[in-house]
Amino acid sequence: MDAVLVLPFTGIFISLLVYLIGQWLFDKTNGFFLFTPLLVGMVLGIVILMIWAKVTGSTTATVYKAYYKPGGDIIFWFLNPATMAFAIPLYRRNDVFKKYWFDAILTLFIGGFISLFGIHLVCKLFGLSATSTAAMLPQAATTAVAMPVAAGIGGDSAVTAMACILNAVVIYALAEFLIKVLRLKQIPKVGTGLGLGSAGHTVGSAKAVQLGSIQGAMASVAVVGIAVAMDVLVPIYYALFMK
Amino acid sequence: MEKKPAEKKAAPILVQMGIFAAILFVSSLISSLFPASFVVPTPLIGMVILYILLATHIVKLEQVEKFGDLMISLIAFMFVPSGIQLAGSLGLMKREGLQDIIVSVIATIIILVVIAYVGALIIKIHQKITGRTDDEEESEKGGN
Structure with missing residues (x-):
């Protein structure tokens, strides 16, 4: 048996x-x-x-x-081909990406770095161990990228996976509320789309598409872009502030 | 997503899988070149390579679309094992699981706010510099 x-x-x-x-x-x-x-x-x-x-x-x-x-x-x-496939929705909206590529990449890198500060601070506030803190940092990247990046800086990748799952749950549950409270409809659409795509990945993209075409396109950009940004930023952040 | 009016014939599914497999194979080779302190995961490289191949029209959308869409539609299910992986770290979860959950939730909101507002700021600065007020702002006024 x-x-x-x-x-x-x-x-x-x-x-x-x-x-x-x-x-x-x-x-x-x-x-x-x-x-x-x-x-x-x-x-x-x-x-x-x-x-x-x-x-x-x-x-x-x-x-x-x-x-x-x-x-x-x-x-x-199978997360390998599935994650790789995120290039397809991005390419489908290449018209929008070409128009805003510079702003989008700049946003994801600068915003990503500031987010890391924020997350690190919250981790300290709640007294998380070094293992958990390292696991929390790359969660803006999609799970299949975030897990090895977290493991690379000594985080528990299982905790990272949970954090990524919770991101999707939070965005699924609270997107409408957060969009209203944070006044995300009042700011330029590119920002809203990038924010939703970074915070909620596929779920965030679905919510962004409901807001409009530009938001949806930028969310697709964010899913790919924030994964690249986190891959580069997290090891740098770790070397600068956590070693 | 938007579909082009004249749908081109999709490549056979095995060919589509072949393209994915070839890109992933090359990506895994590239990934292994990076040091342990700077991990660049295989799917991330694959994503970038696939995008470049599509943007340069070396690979056509109809050659990868069907398999890619299928994979993305199943991605929530594929995350199940990574979630259940926590069963191997229950000691850590017992010690600080609640804090981990709270921090994850707060982190989500931090990411959303920071990226959205940094993006808004950068777009506004960019438009000031170039002096262009394109459809972005106009539709904004009508949009709400």
Whole structure:
């Protein structure tokens, strides 16, 4: 039995099961934000592994490594082509990107650096350990980029993944509220689009498209651009202020 | 997204996967050249290469679009294993999980505010310097 359970089938099945349960809950509740399929999938998956560990008298980390990870890694690998595919929505809006490329890149680098200061400050305020702080810094980049960047400066990439997931949940739940409170409709559209794309990636892009075509285009630019910016800025920031 | 009126015939899906695989393979080679202190992940390089190939028309949109769109439509699901990975770091989560969650939420808002307003500022400065008031500002007045 054990020899079978360590095969990738287990992890792939668990991943699909928990995600589909999440999707079902999400539909049933008409899109309640805490039932975002990914968030439900993540929590439910961890709970399943915890119960599994309890029943077999093992630790959750062991169960995760031995039974979930082989399958999980296969799904995780597909983040490579999926992340790379973000170039396609950017290219589709190349007309807008060509017009504002200079402003966009400048914004993502300057804004990105200031964001790192802000995040670092909040981490200090809440007394996070060095491992968690390093994990928090690159979260504006898309998960598949943020995780290795965080690991590169000594962060726990699992915490980074959680932070990225929470970004999407926050933007999904609060985008309308934040747009109103932060008066994001009153500022130039390029800024709004870049902000939503950086903070919420695909979810932010979906929200930005609802605001208008330029916002949507700039969000697509931001998903790619902020990943590049974070990859460059985080190691620099780390070397300057955290070593 | 907007589609061109005359839809060109999509390349066979295996060809599309082949293009992705080739770019990722080259990206992984490039990625390995960077030192451990300055990680440049494979998908990031792949993203940039794919964009350059599209912008220079070496690769056509219809040669990568179908597979790429499929991948993006499934991306939320693909994040499940990275989320469940936390099961391996439950010790850290027990110690400061709540703080991590709060900081993540605040960080999201920081990123949104800072990028949006820096962007707005840069656009305004840029327009002042060039003295151009293009459609951006005009539609702004009508937009609200």
